[in-house]
Amino acid sequence: MTNEQQPQHRRTIPTVQTTPTRKTPKTENRTVLISGAGIAGPALAYWLRKYGFRPTIVERAPALREGGYAVDFRGEAHLSVLERMGILAGVRAAQTHMGAMAYVNSAGREVSRMPADVFSGDLEILRGDLGRILHDATKERTEYVFGDSIAALAEDADGVTVSFERGEPRRFDLVVGADGVHSTVRSLAFGPEDAYVHPTGLYSAIFTTPNHLGLDHAGRAYLTPGRLVAVYSARNNTEAKAVFYFAAPDAPGHDRHDRAEQQRIVSRAYAGNGWETERLLAAMPSAADFWFDSISAVRMDSWSRGRVALLGDAAWCPTPLSGMGTGLAVVGAYVLAGELAAADGDHLVAFARYQEVMDEYVRGCAKQADGVANWMVPGNRFMAWFVHQNYRLLPYVPWKGRIAASIRRTANAIDLADYGPRGSALAERDGPGGR
Numbered sequence: 001m002t003n004e005q006q007p008q009h010r011r012t013i014p015t016v017q018t019t020p021t022r023k024t025p026k027t028e029n030r031t032v033l034i035s036g037a038g039i040a041g042p043a044l045a046y047w048l049r050k051y052g053f054r055p056t057i058v059e060r061a062p063a064l065r066e067g068g069y070a071v072d073f074r075g076e077a078h079l080s081v082l083e084r085m086g087i088l089a090g091v092r093a094a095q096t097h098m099g100a101m102a103y104v105n106s107a108g109r110e111v112s113r114m115p116a117d118v119f120s121g122d123l124e125i126l127r128g129d130l131g132r133i134l135h136d137a138t139k140e141r142t143e144y145v146f147g148d149s150i151a152a153l154a155e156d157a158d159g160v161t162v163s164f165e166r167g168e169p170r171r172f173d174l175v176v177g178a179d180g181v182h183s184t185v186r187s188l189a190f191g192p193e194d195a196y197v198h199p200t201g202l203y204s205a206i207f208t209t210p211n212h213l214g215l216d217h218a219g220r221a222y223l224t225p226g227r228l229v230a231v232y233s234a235r236n237n238t239e240a241k242a243v244f245y246f247a248a249p250d251a252p253g254h255d256r257h258d259r260a261e262q263q264r265i266v267s268r269a270y271a272g273n274g275w276e277t278e279r280l281l282a283a284m285p286s287a288a289d290f291w292f293d294s295i296s297a298v299r300m301d302s303w304s305r306g307r308v309a310l311l312g313d314a315a316w317c318p319t320p321l322s323g324m325g326t327g328l329a330v331v332g333a334y335v336l337a338g339e340l341a342a343a344d345g346d347h348l349v350a351f352a353r354y355q356e357v358m359d360e361y362v363r364g365c366a367k368q369a370d371g372v373a374n375w376m377v378p379g380n381r382f383m384a385w386f387v388h389q390n391y392r393l394l395p396y397v398p399w400k401g402r403i404a405a406s407i408r409r410t411a412n413a414i415d416l417a418d419y420g421p422r423g424s425a426l427a428e429r430d431g432p433g434g435r
């Protein structure tokens, strides 16, 4: 049983009623181009459409990216946004039902375990499944353009002229970058990513692989100094995800689009690692959904400039170590769209309110990642031993359960306004798209 079924999560979070000044958004600020069809982008499109805006999503990938790892939602704030979107039941139906993660020695024998509520949150789902649910919830009334990317933004008093790598230039009233840690919109509107993207020194690789260990809604992890390799079953045990988190002095400067180079980095880092590592590395080249990146946080003082705003990992990536990125993405989408509706499309007012509402919440969630790298990937044998002892004692210590409770408190530390059904009449009338 996952924690989302436990009664303490069912309490109602306070809602804040905002006072609308008009019933529909300003006609001059209705078309919104969203870069990125990950999690934040489609979630934003859902709410914008509901409030009468006309969102277009441009996604660099040629189609929806279906692969990926498990992501989780924690606490009532995350779950209530899914509920308000009408997708909570669908997300629940697709949840992973993952049990504890067992840490094993080189012979595969369990030495400690991490409880499911710390590891998997309250409601865990494969990122690809969540993306599909969000796409299904938006595709009828949102224009999706796959296989393209914004190439340039030229803002003037009335809107933004957007040039694309492939398509013809188009005009939009507003542009939102929901294009992840390495956001193109952020680079174009705010400058090079070095100023905002802060590497933790860790790298990660993830891919789908056969469930050769026969795991039943379970995971196995193996720790050696500077390296964690884990496997967990997915899609009702029909497959598994192989996950690598590691320190890699030779990885900085790697080509983000060169898969072969990335796989060489992983293979070098894990040479002679033991346990099941060799078998997983051998399966790596044939994986259809290999993913590799540095584990980096994004920190910015402001998420908007003129008619351009950022959302999700592009704005505030708290790193996967926080376990908060997906919840933050859907909550942020809800707030950004809601503030645009509440301000009747006045982007200056809305973007300032969005920052005000989300800022402290984002900081709190990002803090969850503090120190996690040392626990997740201990740098030496003593620290690895210490981590195992802690996990081993966890079920017996008086503060048992407080780790998950504290994470849930942080995830709940926002009062979500009820923005109401503003603009829905307009949404019924108009189609999607830019000008």
Ligand SMILES: Cc1cc2nc3c(=O)[nH]c(=O)nc-3n(C[C@H](O)[C@H](O)[C@H](O)COP(=O)(O)OP(=O)(O)OC[C@H]3O[C@@H](n4cnc5c(N)ncnc54)[C@H](O)[C@@H]3O)c2cc1C
Binding pocket: 035, 036, 037, 038, 039, 040, 041, 058, 059, 060, 061, 065, 069, 070, 071, 072, 073, 127, 148, 149, 150, 178, 179, 180, 181, 182, 183, 184, 185, 204, 206, 311, 312, 313, 314, 319, 320, 323, 324, 325, 326, 327, 329
């Ligand atoms: C290994 C790993 C494990 C994670 N585990 C968890 C977890 O347990 N819990 C949790 O809450 N979160 C987790 N996360 C984080 C979570 O995946 C993200 O925080 C979340 O997906 C943020 O969504 P997003 O839409 O902002 O960005 P993304 O999901 O990164 O989506 C960005 C989209 O933009 C597209 N794109 C990129 N560049 C362009 C461009 N130039 N033009 C058009 N499109 C572009 C990309 O193709 C992608 O589809 C994890 C992340 C990783 C990497």
